[in-house]
Amino acid sequence: AQSVTQLGSHVSVSEGALVLLRCNYSSSVPPYLFWYVQYPNQGLQLLLKYTTGATLVKGINGFEAEFKKSETSFHLTKPSAHMSDAAEYFCAVSGDGANSKLTFGKGITLSVRP
Amino acid sequence: DGGITQSPKYLFRKEGQNVTLSCEQNLNHDAMYWYRQDPGQGLRLIYYSQIVNDFQKGDIAEGYSVSREKKESFPLTVTSAQKNPTAFYLCASSKTGIISGNTIYFGEGSWLTVV
Numbered sequence: 631a632q633s634v635t636q637l638g639s640h641v642s643v644s645e646g647a648l649v650l651l652r653c654n655y656s657s658s659v660p661p662y663l664f665w666y667v668q669y670p671n672q673g674l675q676l677l678l679k680y681t682t683g684a685t686l687v688k689g690i691n692g693f694e695a696e697f698k699k700s701e702t703s704f705h706l707t708k709p710s711a712h713m714s715d716a717a718e719y720f721c722a723v724s725g726d727g728a729n730s731k732l733t734f735g736k737g738i739t740l741s742v743r744p
Numbered sequence: 745d746g747g748i749t750q751s752p753k754y755l756f757r758k759e760g761q762n763v764t765l766s767c768e769q770n771l772n773h774d775a776m777y778w779y780r781q782d783p784g785q786g787l788r789l790i791y792y793s794q795i796v797n798d799f800q801k802g803d804i805a806e807g808y809s810v811s812r813e814k815k816e817s818f819p820l821t822v823t824s825a826q827k828n829p830t831a832f833y834l835c836a837s838s839k840t841g842i843i844s845g846n847t848i849y850f851g852e853g854s855w856l857t858v859v
Contacts, residue, residue: 639784662845673748673834673850674787681845720786726844731802736786 632657634721634735642741649693649708651738653721656702663704664722664732665695674720680704691715716742746771748851750835755856757822757829765820765854767835775841776818777848780804781832790833793818794841822856830858 633656643649655661662681666674678689685697691714695706704721721735748769757763769776775794779787789802793812807826812818818837822829835851 664847666850671853671855673836673852675850676847679845679847724844730842730844731789731792732848734786734788736784 632661632723632725632733634723634733636721636735636738638738639736640739640741642743643711644743645713646710649706649711649715649740651706651719651721651740653695653704653706653735654702655704655721655723657723657725659725662724662726663695663697664724665689665693665704665706666720666722666734667691668718668720668737670717677706677719711740711742713742713744716740748835748837748849750833750851750854753852753854755854756859757856759858760824762821762823763856765822765833765835765856767818767820767851769816769818769835769837769851771837771839771849772815773837773839773849774815775838776812777836777838778802778808778810778818778820779834779836781834781853787834790820792841829856831856 635654664679665677668674678687680687680697688694693708718737718739720737724730724732751766777792778790788804791810793799809821833854836848838846838848
């Protein structure tokens with residue numbers, strides 16, 4: 631079985647400050663890891679994903695995440711927050727094989743203060 | 745433009761009624777999914793279909809039904825057996841049914857409220 635833990639439900643940062651959203655996963659097989667963003671009343675949009683290869687993954691809107699197998703983590707970062715980054719962020723994990731499914735964390739709401 | 749279209753965006757249901765949420769995709773994807781989103785609970789999988797005329801239950805299928813008669817369409821019916829149907833429903837698709845590293849693309853969602 632696989633699972634995702636996103637600690638805390640809300641993070642608040644000042645505009646221009648570092649954004650750090652934490653994600654830890656549990657998977658019995660090598661994982662595929664995803665970060666999605668959701669703006670109010672909209673669907674989810676893929677920010678970035680880790681499949682294989684380089685452990686530092688760069689995504690859209692200046693976000694990046696690093697896969698750390700030893701820590702079972704895939705934290706999302708952005709050096710400088712912008713007001714438009716205010717949204718809900720979901721980390722997700724999938725396994726491999728025909729019956730793999732995408733399992734989501736509970737999500738973290740990011741607020742950006744002027 | 746290619747994408748996933750969900751309708752209606754807002755739907756109100758009286759208790760005891762069945763309602764159907766529409767989902768259409770023009771991405772030529774084989775697999776389609778329905779998720780339910782409740783505040784603070786993330787997304788939970790209701791049903792998924794890896795190919796036309798085939799579908800499987802997800803984690804919370806009770807009180808829901810689906811059909812997959814066409815590749816581009818995957819409607820979800822919320823039946824009267826679903827005791828707490830008020831939620832945000834998201835339809836999604838992926839190129840193949842084997843998730844692995846494939847990206848799942850989402851529609852804009854539908855709000856269902858029981859009145």
